[in-house]
Ligand SMILES: Nc1ncnc2c1ncn2[C@@H]1O[C@H](COP(=O)(O)OP(=O)(O)O)[C@@H](O)[C@H]1O
């Protein structure tokens with residue numbers, strides 16, 4: 001079956017004279033985790049509201065499981081929304097209902113018989129690790145626990161698509177990790193397609209298999225995450241967003257960088273390696289073959305979308321054309337950031 | 345204290361309770377739907393229609409602006425039509441309710457407006473209809489505030505029911521006026537005042553307790 005879960009075709013959304021989304025097109029296949037990133041005001045929430053059928057775009061089509069939601073009548077929309085789970089930045093739990101009551105609500109709305117609800121609620125509580133907390137009130141939970149309830153509630157009716165709007169932005173780093181792990185696990189085990197919106201590159205790096213970069217309502221990048229991270233050149237917007245989580249030349253060293261190689265100095269280079277190449281002992285080989293010293297100043301090897309990915313700032317002594325050629329065999333996108341003259 | 349006085353006060357207390365309870369109930373039955381309509385018809389509401397919301401607000405405010413004593417008098421023909429007489433406890437319920445409905449509507453509107461619109465969005469994303477949003481979000485989330493508003497309404501009604509004594513409504517206010525003001529019986533008047541204070545204190549305490557019991561945040 002090659003029907004995409006989501007097909008966005010030439011979607012535009014205006015607020016008065018302001019264009020929030022301008023001719024946006026992309027698609028999401030089943031089981032993907034698409035990260036949508038952009039600065040504040042880029043149009044991320046506007047896009048998500050259109051995808052969740054809360055707002056209608058002014059132009060274009062949005063197909064969810066092949067069905068155009070922009071032309072659906074009200075009754076169809078109500079049914080369609082039950083195929084989409086929504087997770088919110090500020091959880092949006094009802095304070096008038098217990099944890100179990102909050103999870104029960106989408107079931108009640110979908111008309112699940114009263115007798116069938118407790119079992120489904122128990123399954124969902126177990127899935128998000130809150131089995132012992134069903135009778136608590138939301139106010140008694142921590143932020144991370146509230147978001148788990150939010151996720152359980154979003155999954156209640158077995159949605160085809162999970163939309164997360166800054167789902168971890170209100171959480172501390174540790175809790176963010178736990179929630180991202182939970183989303184990744186749900187994606188793996190239920191094969192659920194997820195679109196998550198964030199302004200934090202770190203969130204994307206950790207779980208998004210695909211990435212859309214939005215800027216002022218335009219898509220500036222749309223590719224697998226690893227491809228974008230490892231690409232030789234990126235758009236300025238992507239570069240700026242990436243720089244948050246990428247290794248940087250230490251400021252003290254940056255001040256000393258010059259453009260021309262200096263005798264007895266070092267070159268400062270940036271190396272990015274995706275996939276298996278990331279594990280190769282490239283710098284040791286370099287030392288053995290050319291008798292130069294290579295030192296990692298910043299960065300290391302992490303995982304992006306389940307693949308190893310190395311991103312490092314390295315200093316190399318005696319940098320020359322041969323060494324450059326040697327290194328670009330491994331990393332064609334290698335960048336020489338500058339040279340540091342030896343201090344005499 | 346004479347048996348007679350105790351009987352008088354007990355009867356008057358019962359009449360006041362009936363007047364306040366019945367008009368309080370009607371205030372909720374009439375005022376809550378009005379408040380929901382005013383909230384729903386606002387811009388960005390469940391069924392936006394700002395001109396209608398403004399018109400409804402105006403009608404509510406006009407009713408609230410009429411002094412209760414005047415409402416009592418101009419409603420006499422209406423009361424006669426509904427109750428058959430314009431005298432007595434049952435008759436007083438008509439003007440009391442009509443004053444309490446817009447009063448409670450405005451108080452309820454404030455509580456309903458304070459419900460986080462993101463919760464409404466959350467239930468819309470689940471495929472909730474407008475009625476489900478009213479039933480599962482607006483009313484339950486506003487309930488502690490609605491109960492607090494009803495408490496204020498009941499206490500205001502207690503005061504107003506005393507004024508209804510002027511048209512022979514009966515109740516504690518009527519007793520205070522007849523014995524205290526017209527016959528200078530300070531003993532009865534003071535007793536009535538004490539009973540009224542206890543009456544109001546009980547409503548307030550019960551209202552606070554219920555409102556707190558319903559509040560989970
Ligand atoms: N309801 C609205 N009315 C008017 N302008 C809006 C509305 N919602 C969003 N916008 C505008 O659209 C642009 C995109 O907003 P949004 O989608 O919320 O961005 P993001 O979520 O990426 O921060 C912003 O310039 C914002 O001011």
Ligand SMILES: [Mg+2]
Nearest residue numbers: 041044045046
């Ligand atoms: Mg946003």
